[in-house]
Amino acid sequence: MNASSFSRPGRCARCQRPVARCLCSLIPSLQATCPLLILQHHSEARHALNTGRLAYLGVQGAQLWVGEQFEDLEARLAQAQRPVLLFPGPQAQVARALAPQQRPDLIVVPDGTWRKARLILHRNPILQRLPHWVLPQGDVSRYRLRKAPDPQAVSTLEAIVRLMQLMEPERDFSALLRPFEHLIEEQIQAMGLDTYERNYPTSR
Known part of the structure; x- marks a missing residue:
């Protein structure tokens, strides 16, 4: 399912x-x-923040596929020589800066x-064969309306921004966060x- 399938009347297309x-x-x-392929679970597509779509819109050439099982995924991965999966795993490597010729050609x-992301991996076993990357520890998420069990948990958009900043430290990708913060x-x-501070007392 492509990224434009959820356009609704009265909303910006x-x-x-x-x-x-x-x-x-x-x-x-x-x-x-590094080209970007976001595999968005269909339940996330109507989420109020939908940070995966914000990343897709803000990064030129990014792809956003919405669904749970992706028939074209194997063909897309076959086009890449150094694809990686940004997701924890037993053999996951911590992402770091690399020389241009060593960088992934698909992220x-x-x-x-977490449950829906694991379901995507389960329904698309080819993803398990990709090298897994995880982010190094960083600042607490700016997602102040979420009570995450892990203080290092970040939104999809934040994870993408952090990874791109690692891949290209000479660049500034923080502009991608502007609509998210808004x-x-x-x-x-x-x-x-008052309601916010009562429900999220440690968010500020």
């Missing part, structure tokens, strides 16, 4: 937000050395809750600051 709250002016268009990122602030305002 690109960012899929209500037209009055369109995010497109905040979404950059950045080039990246595959499952997008969904959405968080919008939701905090909608719930009211």
